[in-house]
Amino acid sequence: MPHIIYVHGFNSSEFSYKSQLVKRRLEALGQPEQFSCPRLPWQPLKAIALLEQKIEQLLSLNESVALVGSSLGGFYSAYLSAKYDLKAVLVNPAVEAPSLLRDYLGTQINPYTQEQYELAEEHMLELESLDLPACDANNLWLMLQQEDEVLNYRAALERFPTVARLICEPGGDHSFVGFDRFIDQILHFVGFQDDF
Incomplete structure (x- = not known):
């Protein structure tokens, strides 16, 4: 099963609401060691360097890695998915x-x-x-809500016209209202085999 790295967004932290939902679900499944959400430096290249170090450390231990990234974290996750051929769930990504x-x-x-x-x-x-991702469409799940008050959801649809899975809901907001509805599906998408 993969190690999930949650990539938080701009002016967020490891305590972001969605990261905590994923963390708690993996704890409930008895898999807390399969989750991490590093606090990212605000400088983009330093943030990417930290994430690359984490990914490469896990890969060196023969662990598979998957990403869940929100907003700016979705932008970073697309770059990392392309570089390392990783599954990535992009939640209202700041493309x-x-x-x-x-x-x-x-x-x-x-x-x-x-x-x-x-x-x-x-x-x-x-x-x-970092804005050069040529991602494998089969690796991506794009999650969008159309009333995102920060980002134009259409930009993500244009950037990633073909993905393995797409959720594009009317309403909602930048936080992705009701994210918890999809956590078990996210776990399946990135490679967890258990029946929840």
Whole structure:
């Protein structure tokens, strides 16, 4: 069974709501060691380096790895899925991150960690350097809600016109309302064989 790395979004942390739902489900199944959600640096290339180190460590132990990424974490997960040929569930992914995050240039405070930092143009260039995913469509599950107040869901449909599985619901919001409905299906998609 795979090790699931939950990749949190912009100004989030390992304590994000969706990550905790996945973590608790794996704990309930007696598989807590199959989950991790590292706290990511706010600098894109540092975040990717940390995730690559984690993935490569797991692969070196002959563990399979799968990703669940939300928002900016979905953007990162697409890059990593393409690089390492991993299953990835992209939840309202910020596929236009290099342009979207320009609206946030300047001082930021992470509401989870209280870390204060300066988001600058150089960080947008880092995002652009990661914006080249040629993912295997069979590895991707795209989860979108059409009333996402942060992102235009159509951008993700255009970026990933063919995926193994697509959920595109009317309503909802950027958090993906009712994410818990899909956790067991996500586990099956990434390779858990148990009957839940």
